[in-house]
Amino acid sequence: MATTITKTKTLIGKAIRRREDPRLITGTATYVEDIKMPGMHYAVVVRSPHAAARIRSIDTSKAASRPGVVAVFTGRDVSNVGPVPCGASLPGLRVPHHTILATDRVYYAGHPVAVVVATDRYIAADAADDVEIDWEVLKAVADPVKALEPGAPAVHPEWPDNKAFDFHQEHGDVEKAFAEADVIVKQRILSQRLIPTPMETRGVVAEWRAADRALNLYSSTQIPHLLRSMVAQMLGLEENRLRVVAPEVGGGFGCKLNVYAEEALMGFVAMKINKPVKWIETRRENYLATIHGRGHVDDYELAATRDGIITGIKLRIIQDLGAYHQLLTPAIPTLSVLMMPGLYRTQNICADIVGVFTNCVPTDAYRGAGRPEATHGIERMVDILAAELKMDPAEIRLKNFVQPSEFPFPTATGLIYDSGDYAAPLRKALDIVDYQNLRREQAEARKQGRLMGIGMSTYGEICAFGPSPATPAGGWESATVKIEPSGKVTVLTGASPHGQGEETTFAQIAADELGVDIDDVLVVHGDTALVQYGIGTFGSRATAVGGTAVYFALQDLKAKIKKFGALLLNSDDVTLANGQCIDNKTGASKSVQEIAAASYRAMQLPPNTEPGMVSTHFWEPPNFTFPFGAHLVVTEIDRDTGAVKVLRYVAVDDCGNILNPLIVTGQVHGGVAQGIGQALYEQAVYDENGQLITGELMDYAVPKAHMMPWIESDHTVTPTPVNPLGVKGVGEAGTIGCSPAVVNSVVDALSPLGVRHIDMPMTPEKIWKLIRSAQ
Amino acid sequence: MIPQTFDYTAPSTLDQALGLIAQGAKPLAGGMSLIPMMKLRLASPEHLVDIGRLPELRYIRDDAGVLRLGAGCTHYEVETSPLLRGKCPLLSETAARIGDVQVRNMGTIGGSVAHADPAADYPAALLALEAQIVLRGAKSQRTVAASGFFLDTFATALEPGEIVSEIIVPVEDAGAGTSYQKMAQPASGFALVGVAARLRRSGGTIVLARLGVTGLAPHAYRAASAEKALEGTPGTAADIQMAASRIAEGVEANADLHASADYRRHLAAVSAARAITAALARTA
Incomplete structure (x- = not known):
């Protein structure tokens, strides 16, 4: 009889090394690119170089005649394939018909127009250059604020106002709260467009087994089953004849929580040519044609009493949707509304979202998906309120937190916060840095003319969807x-x-x-x-x-x-x-x-x-879970160059019970890296013609290891009653807690110069200009 | 991201390589710039000759008062060479600031110099060092000063058929002080602006000042007016500021997504002051 069996309950909570x-x-490991099959063919997608244009004609004859090319398909060839699905529904939502290849018109630079299939990837790429398209270039609009202006170019001619939807939600008596407020603070806050940048780009291998009438689809996806249901529908194939495999997936961050044109397209191609076909997205395509994240222009107003109690929040979101709805595009900003009160008690809220079409690649879920925007907004506003009232930012937060005795806590946005002790991680973070002493150090530094900042965020997030x-x-x-x-x-x-x-x-x-x-x-x-x-x-x-x-x-x-x-x-x-x-x-x-x-x-x-x-x-979970935490960041600004140096990064996260601290710490580190990317470096930039200027890793600044600070990761543990494991989730916490803490820290550093807000990314030049204009 | 078709040859001798280059083949060294350009189809050479593997181009030696570096030395080799660290620390310090570890392991000094990216790091140091650059063709060899080599954006004194084969830098005087100061573009690692300073002091007076600037202008240059402002002074804070304020004199500053012309000019002055200050502190 075996007697060397591991004892019960000894593994949960241990830092077991990752078996993968x-x-x-x-x-x-085997990624999509590593899959090799006899008779494999290779596809290259021909994309629009223009953000908005009519297709007068497409001539594929030269491409098709190149030796090694077996097929070229255009929008007309795939007209029987169903549209790229949007899974989100909102009242009055306008949903553009999103065919897998453009037919008469393109709506963003990178829009797929044709696919070339050859025996060799290089031949396919050369032949893609041979596809001749007669374009009638149209005026484009890439900026969501400009897209709302009268006379802006219409992204979709049928909707000249460029609006996909208006969304409104309110609770309590927000007008009364603002009428009676001792103080009101207002600020426009941007959460810029970001490019998710997984190390592995997208990729698809499709294999049609004609004898079995079965399609095998290997895709770098986060959702193999949902992808199967939707691609089967697009292709008109019975769901049980389609097998989807997500082999090793080299990062998703939300951008592979989607159904893309190319996934159905490769299925179509494999069925047509009766050979396996592989498509691997290049990095440039990944930047042009895989969803982006964020893209918010948020106008916030906070009403408060003289002693710092928040009594009401107003928010108007302009969401840059891009040209189409991908799987969840219009739903993402509604998550921002859900989380707009943050960890605070106020019951008076009013929120509006305007979903705006632009001639850009669609936005959708990117690590945090709507919650980083909400957290960034409320955590910036709380700091702005604290500054207005000359209160300590920790003190004002402690005054407004939902209290441990109030759980389950119904929020003004209709959620039920599960459990929490919101002051605990903040107090722990303050202890770790010896906050009072740190403030004294800061006062000393300021006397010497140094720009040292201390910033915090106390974030809440909605997890365990759901x-x-x-x-x-x-x-x-x-x-x-x-x-x-x-x-x-x-x-x-x-x-x-x-x-x-x-x-x-x-x-x-x-x-x-x-x-x-x-x-x-x-x-x-x-x-x-x-x-x-x-x-x-x-x-x-x-x-x-x-x-x-x-x-x-x-x-x-x-x-x-x-x-x-x-x-x-x-x-x-x-x-x-x-x-x-x-x-x-x-x-x-x-x-x-x-x-x-x-x-x-x-x-x-x-x-x-x-x-x-x-x-x-x-x-089936009875509720979401609501992790929370406090991130505290100490920065110093180089007065001469505007460069930000992160001196300390303390993350105290409460994700409920911790099954494996090594993995939790890793998730926090990765999340913080992407938060720091947004705070300091990253921004997808389109020019006025809708051309993506940051179209390469040479121009889009993902933080690298040497650009990261040391992260002091700690925890408090408040189990959730929602599930028997007591776990809440930690995949996005680092990102959500990070960006407002970093911005609050930098604003704090510059506050002696009268700076009240800075939008991301906080590049050295942006900060240098603020310093210069203050002098 | 998928280059056009090309031929590839990896010859075993420099002469073979130069023979092919004379016939129009494009030399490939570390590939840190050429390969990305090919993948973006901005460059489509028909024939690549790999000179990055030639042992003949891979040496760093002390030769009667000068240091000779084969063009095939990687940035990492330049960064870590005990000989360079002891006798020409400016070059090692500059190499250490290039890109990231992967780039430094692949990229070569000859490739970087020949490519002449206006934001590359080496040119600033080579100008400050008054380096000589040896150019070889199948039947020719000539040496040009760094100051005559960098002509414009991606444009150099190289003639068709020639490659950069060697870099010659002086053995630094014991009393000299050098420093390279750079603000990196966060995506590419190239310099928004970089300033290399090389100073000698005698009896409390700066007797030689050499300032090389990269990133600011269409090509790297020596800031003659700033050098002149510094020479003959004791190098007080005011002297340094005066010199730094002239670093961009007569230069049309670059502007792009990552930095405006104003900010680049400002960074050049800041970097110059920092490089001069650090270099002065290192003088004997």
Whole structure:
């Protein structure tokens, strides 16, 4: 009998090294680009060089006659393929018909117009240059504010006002709050367009198995099952004839939470040419034609009492949607509205969103998706209010927090905050930096003429998407756990992790619950032919929702193990612990492995029990979870150049229970890196003709390792009552908490010069100009 | 991102390489600029000759009072060479500020110099060092001063068929002080502005000042007026400010997405003051 089994509850909470890492860091993992098939063909997409133009004609004859080219398809050839889907719905939403290839007109630079298929990728690229298109170039508009002006070029001629939707939400009596306010502060705050920039660009391999009438689609996606449903519909193929595989996915950050034209297009091509076809997006295409994030122009007003109690918030969002709705485009700013009160108690809110079409690639979910914008706005406004009232920014936050006794707390925007002690991470962050002393140091530095800043943000976020009624395609997640006859454990998760480490954390859960060795657990995901239907990984949901599904499947199995164990031990009183089913009377035991084998051998079956040891669970969460935290940033500005130096970065995050601190810290680090990118470096810049100026990594400044500060990551732990694991989610926390803390710090540094607000990215030149104009 | 078709040859000797280059082939060294341009189809050479692997171009040696660097030395080799660090620290310091580790492991000094990007780091140092650049063709060899080499944006004294084969820099006097100060463009790592300073002091007076500037103008240049302002002074803070304020004299400053002309001019003055101050502190 095996006696060396790992003890129960020893893995959860431990910094277990990620089991997926060896293959990733040794270059042996299989990404879409690594898939090779006999007879593979290669596709290159011909894209519009113009942001707005009519297509007078397309001549593909020269391209088609190049040796090695097997097919060229244009918009007319794919007219039977359904449109690129938008999964979001809003009252009165205008949805442009989004064909997978343009037919008469293009709407953004990078718009797919044709696809060239050849026996070799280089031939396909050369032939793509041979496609001759007669363009009638039209006036474009890339700036959402300008797009709303009368007389602006119409992105879609049928809607000359360029509005996709107006959205309004209010609660309480906001007009009264503002009428009675002692103080009102107002500020326009921008959350600039960002380019998600996963290390692996998108890519698709499509293989048509004509004999089986079945299509295999390998795509770098966060949502293999949803992709299967939607691409099947677009192609008019039965869903059970389409298999989607998300192999190793080299980063998504939301930009692969989508259904793209090229995914259906490659399916179409493979079915047409009856050969496997591969398309790998180049970095330039990734910048031009994969969704961008953010793109907000936000006008905030805060009403408050003299002693700093926030009594009302008004917000008007101008959301740059780009030219089309991708999967969730119009829904993203509504998340900003949901989170606009932040961690604060006020019940009087009023929000408007204007969704604006521009001649740019669509915006959609990018790490945080709507919540970074909301957090940036409210956390900047609270600092502006504190400055107006000459209050300490920590003090004003502590005055306005929802209190621990108030949970579950209904917010003005209709959410129910689950649990929290919002002051705890702030107090911890203040302790870590010895705040009072740090303020004294700052006063000293200021006397010497140094520009030192201390900034904080106390963020709340909405995670674990989500209850199905509030999530476009269902918000549950699925898990199957199988104990094989040998006793090895296989976990099939409907979440499709792509860097978040669930191959490790889910194995920790299974090993702890069953009392087996973690090396006996394999976590499988990302293949619709292997895994039951699932939703995917986004919105910090995989562990909180998908992990809970695993947990419940394990509970079923544990009950079944005990039934078989009782039968084998001939006992009616057994306990399952440490991988052993123990007869409480005699002390005799059977291991989980022995019991699993017996369940398949099925010589005897317990009453009303089927053979085998498999359980599938679809878990529907009763609520979102609401992680929170405090980030505190100390900066110093180089007075001569305007350069920002981050002297300290303290992140105290409360994501509920922590299953694996190593993975949580990694998520915080990555999130903060993207937050710092937004705060200091990154911005997608289109010129007035709709040309993307930052179209390369040579011009779009993703922060590199040497540009990152040391991050002091710490936690408070407030479990959520929403799921039995008590986990809230941490994938986006770093990004959400970061940018306002950095901006608040820099504004604080420059406050002696009268600076009150700075928009991102805070480039040295921008800050130098502020310093110069103050002098 | 997918270049046009090209031929590739990796000859084993420099003579073979020069023979092919004389016939119109394009030399490839570290590929840090040429390959991105090819991937963007901004350059479409029909034939690449890989000179980055030639051992003949890979040396750093002390030769009777001067230091000779083969053009194939990587930035990392220049950065870490004990010989350069001891006898020409400005070049090592400059190499250390180029791009990132991956770029420094691949890119070569000859490639960077020949490409003559107006924001490359080396040209500032080579001008301050009054370096000599050896140009070789299949049947020719000549040496030009750095000051006569960088002619315009991406334009140099190289004739068709020639490559940069060697860089010659002086062995620095024991008493000299040097420094390279740069503000990097955050995406590419190139210099928004970089200033290399090389100073000698005698009896409390600056007797030699050499200031090379990159990033500011269509090509790297020596700031003669600033040098003149500094020479003969004791190098007080006021002297330094005076010299720094002349760093951009007579220059039309570049402007792009990453920095306006005004800001570049300002950065040049700040970088110059910092480079002069640091270099002075290093003089004996």
